[in-house]
Amino acid sequence: MTTQAARLSKSRFVTGCQCHKLLWWTVHEPDAVELQPDKVLQDLFDQGRQVGEVARTRYPGGVLIDLPHDARAERVAATRKALDEGAPAVFEATFIADNTYVAIDVLEKQGDGYRLTEVKSSTSQKDEHVPDVAVQARVAAACGVKITAADVLHLNKEFRHPDSGDLFARTDVTGPVAAFLPQVPDEIARQREMLAGPLPDVPIGAQCFEPRECPFIGRCWPHGPEHIGNLAGVGPKKTVAYLQRGITSISDLPRTEKLNFTQKRQLKAMAQGRIVVEPTLAGELERFGGRLGFLDFETIIRAIPVWPGMAPWQQAAAQFSYHERQPDGSYTHAAFLAEGPQDARPPLAAAMVRATANASRVVMYTSFEKTRIRELQRAVPELATELAALEAKLIDLHPVVKNCVYHPDFLGSFSLKDILTPLVPELTYSDLVIVDGRVASVEIARLLFVADKIPRHERDRVRQDLLNYCERDTWAMVKLVERLRELGGKSGWANPGAMPRG
Numbered sequence: 257m258t259t260q261a262a263r264l265s266k267s268r269f270v271t272g273c274q275c276h277k278l279l280w281w282t283v284h285e286p287d288a289v290e291l292q293p294d295k296v297l298q299d300l301f302d303q304g305r306q307v308g309e310v311a312r313t314r315y316p317g318g319v320l321i322d323l324p325h326d327a328r329a330e331r332v333a334a335t336r337k338a339l340d341e342g343a344p345a346v347f348e349a350t351f352i353a354d355n356t357y358v359a360i361d362v363l364e365k366q367g368d369g370y371r372l373t374e375v376k377s378s379t380s381q382k383d384e385h386v387p388d389v390a391v392q393a394r395v396a397a398a399c400g401v402k403i404t405a406a407d408v409l410h411l412n413k414e415f416r417h418p419d420s421g422d423l424f425a426r427t428d429v430t431g432p433v434a435a436f437l438p439q440v441p442d443e444i445a446r447q448r449e450m451l452a453g454p455l456p457d458v459p460i461g462a463q464c465f466e467p468r469e470c471p472f473i474g475r476c477w478p479h480g481p482e483h484i485g486n487l488a489g490v491g492p493k494k495t496v497a498y499l500q501r502g503i504t505s506i507s508d509l510p511r512t513e514k515l516n517f518t519q520k521r522q523l524k525a526m527a528q529g530r531i532v533v534e535p536t537l538a539g540e541l542e543r544f545g546g547r548l549g550f551l552d553f554e555t556i557i558r559a560i561p562v563w564p565g566m567a568p569w570q571q572a573a574a575q576f577s578y579h580e581r582q583p584d585g586s587y588t589h590a591a592f593l594a595e596g597p598q599d600a601r602p603p604l605a606a607a608m609v610r611a612t613a614n615a616s617r618v619v620m621y622t623s624f625e626k627t628r629i630r631e632l633q634r635a636v637p638e639l640a641t642e643l644a645a646l647e648a649k650l651i652d653l654h655p656v657v658k659n660c661v662y663h664p665d666f667l668g669s670f671s672l673k674d675i676l677t678p679l680v681p682e683l684t685y686s687d688l689v690i691v692d693g694r695v696a697s698v699e700i701a702r703l704l705f706v707a708d709k710i711p712r713h714e715r716d717r718v719r720q721d722l723l724n725y726c727e728r729d730t731w732a733m734v735k736l737v738e739r740l741r742e743l744g745g746k747s748g749w750a751n752p753g754a755m756p757r758g
């Protein structure tokens with residue numbers, strides 16, 4: 257191992273604080289497919305960069321070290337020059353010590369020393385920010401820069417677009433950083449030593465999900481439908497607790513284990529290798545009668561809010577798809593997709609109120625749509641009455657599936673995508689370009705806010721991809737209700753299609 261390979265940076269140090277094995281792969285396999293940012297992660301990076309740029313406008317006269325990150329010596333020299341010349345603030349101030357490279361977001365002159373500020377796009381200061389700031393403070397101090405205060409400048413959850421309050425809030429972390437600082441040199445040494453050796457043996461645990469989900473879970477975590485992580489309702493924390501008890505497989509669960517009804521149904525379905533349907537299903541479906549509508553939203557979610565009254569990272573509906581069953585058994589479809597950067601909520605709400613006016617009930621899957629409609633009541637007060645009437649028609653299909661049906665191929669999940677293939681195998685998303693709501697969200701934001709940077713033909717194609725995706729989500733609900741009716745013994749609706757296996 258070369259010294260070059262064992263060099264650290266601020267981000268590597270933080271990665272190593274989460275898990276040494278994760279750091280080893282990050283350093284030694286930088287081209288690993290797991291480390292290549294997808295559209296969603298790239299968008300997060302881009303939004304973080306945008307937040308950082310806006311934060312700099314708070315420091316008049318600040319000097320940006322605007323050099324490539326691999327021009328390390330030049331960056332260090334430019335930082336020294338800016339400090340010597342008395343710049344009130346230096347952005348991306350760069351230092352190297354202990355074989356560790358850091359670029360400080362804002363280094364601000366304060367009395368006889370400097371205040372170190374880390375800019376984050378989160379809406380609060382988090383524990384994981386402390387080692388992040390501490391390694392910067394340690395390296396700067398080792399380079400002779402006296403750090404007298406440290407803080408995290410994060411987004412302010414009370415801010416409302418366009419100008420209600422301050423977009424940023426500041427949390428002082430001088431105390432926690434000072435408390436962590438003595439650990440930094442030892443941790444740097446441990447990480448460098450580890451990086452000079454073979455892949456370390458690190459048992460899986462809570463660190464695989466905290467502070468952020470590790471991209472290498474697919475390498476470290478056991479696979480298979482029996483894995484305890486596939487028990488319904490078991491998230492990362494409970495999975496780790498089971499593993500610590502030596503329970504790695506659902507079949508390892510002791511007979512005395514306290515399980516809820518959904519989990520018991522899952523165990524029964526797995527043991528029998530078939531779908532389990534509760535006799536209560538038919539009764540649950542009685543509410544899904546009359547002129548039934550099916551509604552699905554796609555949203556945008558931006559760090560720096562874009563439409564009136566919105567807070568940082570608040571979701572806002574920007575697209576909907578709506579199917580409605582007509583008295584003759586056919587289905588009509590209506591859709592809306594925002595266009596241009598202006599507030600899409602008023603035209604979206606108006607189109608949705610029009611489309612759903614004749615429905616007796618409107619089906620959603622989880623309460624996501626209900627939350628969005630409540631937000632729309634505040635954002636579009638002139639349609640608040642109509643939107644409240646629509647809210648009163650909403651009916652959630654998710655608890656019906658969760659309470660009444662389990663197929664072994666659900667693998668413990670009741671998300672629409674996860675239950676769809678086992679229950680409606682003939683309906684897939686495989687012919688679509690966009691198959692994920694998070695990607696849809698990023699693509700909508702791209703279309704709305706940077707459309708001028710996208711060629712016309714690509715814009716048209718992405719719009720169509722989005723329309724296709726959202727339409728498939730509501731059609732999936734249509735087919736799901738049909739299938740549940742069959743399973744519940746009420747085949748009153750046409751087109752039964754293939755039976756689920758099991």
Ligand code: SF4
Nearest residue numbers: 275278464470473476
């Ligand atoms: S999955 Fe867990 S053990 Fe494996 S590298 Fe990631 S954090 Fe470390």
